[in-house]
Amino acid sequence: MRAILTFLALIVGFSWLAAGASQAETWFEALVMPGKLATAHAKLESKCENCHGSFAQDTQPKLCLNCHETVAADVATGAGFHGRAPEARALSCSSCHDDHQGRDFNMVPLDAETFDHSWTDFSLVGAHTAASCESCHLTGKKFAEAPSACVDCHKLNDPHKGALGTDCSSCHVGTRWDEVKAFDHSKTKFPLVGSHVTLNCDSCHAAEVWTGLPIDCIGCHMIDDVHENRFGADCATCHESGDWAKVRFEHDRDTDFALTGKHLETDCTGCHLPGGDAAKTTTDCIGCHQADDVHKSTLGEDCASCHGTESWVQEVVFDHDLTQMPLLGLHAIVPCEGCHNSKAFSEVDIACVSCHIGDDVHKAALDTDCATCHNPNGWVFWRFDHGTQTDFLLTGAHNGLVCEACHTPGTVATDVPVACAECHQKEDIHKGTFGANCEACHGTDTFKGAQLRLPATP
Numbered sequence: 116m117r118a119i120l121t122f123l124a125l126i127v128g129f130s131w132l133a134a135g136a137s138q139a140e141t142w143f144e145a146l147v148m149p150g151k152l153a154t155a156h157a158k159l160e161s162k163c164e165n166c167h168g169s170f171a172q173d174t175q176p177k178l179c180l181n182c183h184e185t186v187a188a189d190v191a192t193g194a195g196f197h198g199r200a201p202e203a204r205a206l207s208c209s210s211c212h213d214d215h216q217g218r219d220f221n222m223v224p225l226d227a228e229t230f231d232h233s234w235t236d237f238s239l240v241g242a243h244t245a246a247s248c249e250s251c252h253l254t255g256k257k258f259a260e261a262p263s264a265c266v267d268c269h270k271l272n273d274p275h276k277g278a279l280g281t282d283c284s285s286c287h288v289g290t291r292w293d294e295v296k297a298f299d300h301s302k303t304k305f306p307l308v309g310s311h312v313t314l315n316c317d318s319c320h321a322a323e324v325w326t327g328l329p330i331d332c333i334g335c336h337m338i339d340d341v342h343e344n345r346f347g348a349d350c351a352t353c354h355e356s357g358d359w360a361k362v363r364f365e366h367d368r369d370t371d372f373a374l375t376g377k378h379l380e381t382d383c384t385g386c387h388l389p390g391g392d393a394a395k396t397t398t399d400c401i402g403c404h405q406a407d408d409v410h411k412s413t414l415g416e417d418c419a420s421c422h423g424t425e426s427w428v429q430e431v432v433f434d435h436d437l438t439q440m441p442l443l444g445l446h447a448i449v450p451c452e453g454c455h456n457s458k459a460f461s462e463v464d465i466a467c468v469s470c471h472i473g474d475d476v477h478k479a480a481l482d483t484d485c486a487t488c489h490n491p492n493g494w495v496f497w498r499f500d501h502g503t504q505t506d507f508l509l510t511g512a513h514n515g516l517v518c519e520a521c522h523t524p525g526t527v528a529t530d531v532p533v534a535c536a537e538c539h540q541k542e543d544i545h546k547g548t549f550g551a552n553c554e555a556c557h558g559t560d561t562f563k564g565a566q567l568r569l570p571a572t573p
Contacts, residue, residue: 150215153222164548166214179208185259195259200234210386226259237263241289304331311355342383346393376424414460432501440465444491507533511559 153159153306168174172272180187189195190204197203203211212222227248232239239246250267251261272292279286286295298316301306307314319328319335332350335339339359346353353364367373373385374381385394386403400418401408407427414421421433434528437444440463442449454463454470467485468475474494481488488499502508509516521531521538536543542562549556 151217152214153216153220154218156214157218157224175209176207179212196235199236200231203234211499223258237261242291243289275325278323278518302362310358339411342387342393343389345391347385347390367385378424410455410460413455442450445493446491477518477522480522480524481518481528511561512561 134516148163156166163169166175168178180190186195186197189198192198211224214220215221252258253261264281265287266273266281269283269292273283275291286298288296290295329335331348332354333344333348336350336359340350352361352369355361366489387396397403399416400422401412401416404418404427405412408418421431425433436486463469467489468479468481468483471485471494473478486495487504490496490498522528532538534551535557536547536551539553539562543553553562
């Protein structure tokens with residue numbers, strides 16, 4: 116036996132001397148190779164230096180990583196199993212991945228029962244802990260090539276048909292696929308407040324539609340709009356999200372038309388008719404009360420100048436003293452219609468005779484200026500002073516005459532003659548022989564028995 120070993124040593128020695136040191140090393144290493152490489156490394160078997168440094172074992176991990184670039188990147192960045200697991204980072208590659216055990220040798224010895232998946236980029240939580248390795252790691256694929264996105268495995272289970280994207284974990288949890296975690300709606304353009312918080316998602320997102328939905332109230336509540344759109348589409352102006360039936364609208368604060376009197380008791384539809392635009396509702400009285408206008412527009416359209424809001428019929432506040440015809444005496448109790456009948460109020464004649472022509476017992480003989488004699492406290496009260504208001508002083512028998520004795524019907528008062536002969540011509544027994552100057556002989560006490568008034572004798 117010793118002779119054989121000596122022979123071999125001599126052969127090696129001579130070969131080394133003949134071939135040179137480098138070739139001798141390669142030849143020697145091939146000679147002492149412990150076994151065939153695994154199938155995955157078979158193509159490297161022809162050159163030991165692919166994996167080994169000559170007589171330098173510490174170079175082997177670097178050579179491994181030169182080929183296994185993905186593993187090298189994980190180690191460098193602390194990702195994946197080789198970058199996370201402390202043992203993988205501390206030990207050399209050959210500590211776990213032995214070779215030279217034959218072509219069928221498994222170089223990746225993995226105990227599925229004890230493997231700690233938390234050292235990978237995909238920790239097993241919830242229902243994933245009970246899943247079989249084969250459900251994610253397919254035969255013939257590297258373990259690192261297993262998909263890690265939810266949609267990669269659960270695409271067929273996606274009831275949203277991709278409408279919500281591929282980030283399943285934004286809503287679902289790993290415990291159960293049908294268990295959905297609270298979605299933060301405040302991060303959308305429509306934060307949930309009030310009653311919206313307790314609604315089921317499909318109340319608004321029917322048929323799994325999640326984008327492009329309206330965020331204005333009327334988009335969902337059109338069917339609840341009892342106003343039939345006459346108040347516009349901004350429901351939040353009046354309604355609160357906590358209770359649709361609760362209204363916070365204040366007419367006095369939110370509009371230019373404060374509600375007073377009977378308006379406070381009026382239902383909204385009393386002014387805001389179906390199909391109309393609330394913002395365009397008229398605020399002038401005649402806009403709503405034209406049918407109640409007994410004046411038929413003869414007084415114009417400013418109803419508030421006379422009427423109040425407490426009572427359309429009873430509450431009349433018009434101050435007639437502001438007109439050209441202040442109401443004095445009995446005029447104050449005369450109903451409006453007494454003077455304002457068929458004409459517009461502003462067109463009513465304020466002359467006495469325009470209303471009292473039927474009461475004129477003088478038949479216009481004393482002109483039409485009734486106020487010359489009469490006052491508004493009573494038609495029978497008169498105050499005419501013939502002595503101061505005319506050029507004919509009433510004396511003697513004239514003082515007891517009725518007005519019609521001189522002012523006959525059909526004559527104008529100012530046209531009545533003042534000469535004696537004009538009234539007493541029939542009583543002139545002189546038949547005009549003494550002329551028309553009756554007062555030359557007669558006085559006013561009596562026409563008869565008058566003393567002759569002759570000029571004094573010189």
